[in-house]
Amino acid sequence: MRALGSADQMAEVLDAAVQAGINHLETAPAYGPAEDFLGRALQRSKHRPAGDWVITSKLLPGLSLEQGQRQLHGILERLQCQRLDNLAVHGLNRPEHLLWAQEGEGRALLEWAMESGLVDQVGFSSHGSQQLIAAALDLELFTFCSLHLHLLDPQRLPLARQALHRGMGVLAISPADKGGRLQAPSAQLIDDCTPIAPLELAYRYLLSHGVSSLTVGAAQASDLHLASQLAHRGGPLNAQEQECIQTLKQRRGHRLGAELCGQCQACLPCPSEVPIPELLRLRNLVLGHDLIEFSQERYNLIGRAGHWWEEIDASACDACGDCLPRCPHHLPIPQLLADTHSRLKATPRRRLWS
């Protein structure tokens, strides 16, 4: 979704990806000309990974059977492929999306895609709640999933482990950009992770948990340098990596003191539907590691990205106090939310994708 300048740019990234040991391409019709450029680049590329490319594309939820069939044929045509390895529901984010996949036209579409032989397996990506992702895993319809799994936001890791345990493939969505804009980290975060670069530590953290695919999001060949260094570095964290992650947590805890939100979600539900843990997570990142730019960007996307991100910000808190007795850390939640709002409310920035 990032090498969108031309088919030549895509071809350059593809060749560098093969050299780096990458074998999985993940795209979607929603990423502008990506599929078209990818199809053309695949035709002209001289190199292919051993065992060939694994290609994933996606369809938005809510389509009718006929719309979905037409769109899948469109994907194959643009990619210039006879069949697709992986077809994902792109953004199983809301209960109605789950229902669509469970018993609506989505079910018929996914079954047709498999039975027609056009697709090897079906899965989903989700930015939704943990309960919704758990319910999607329980459908036993999907054999892979793409989730937000991050060193600085590990709350969905138990779901990833559950999926891996069931034999599913698990892809980590954007560990760099959505993981805290780790491709351009704050000086404080760099210092907190020293001697390992924050992005390297984040990738290693996910690999050590057995995550099957990391999305690297390359716009140019040079964006794949780190991936190529890590190509054969799966397996458990070594002693230095463990120590760096420990230091990271300790420093965050020290800087936030009694105001650290433990992300346990016990404060929910809020009658005003304020997503308390997600908002306080951004505050944790600002005060814990000086990730102000990333946190401001995410905060100011609230309510502007449909079902791809939160829809209610901290200003909706009316200080009713319902959440207070539920917080095991006795946090003054309304005050922390007001502080979050005043720190992060700023001019919106451009959004590439959720």
Ligand code: SF4
């Ligand atoms: S105090 Fe604010 S955040 Fe807490 S439950 Fe009431 S409205 Fe929601």
Ligand code: SF4
């Ligand atoms: S209950 Fe307290 S610590 Fe847990 S997520 Fe809510 S605010 Fe954070």
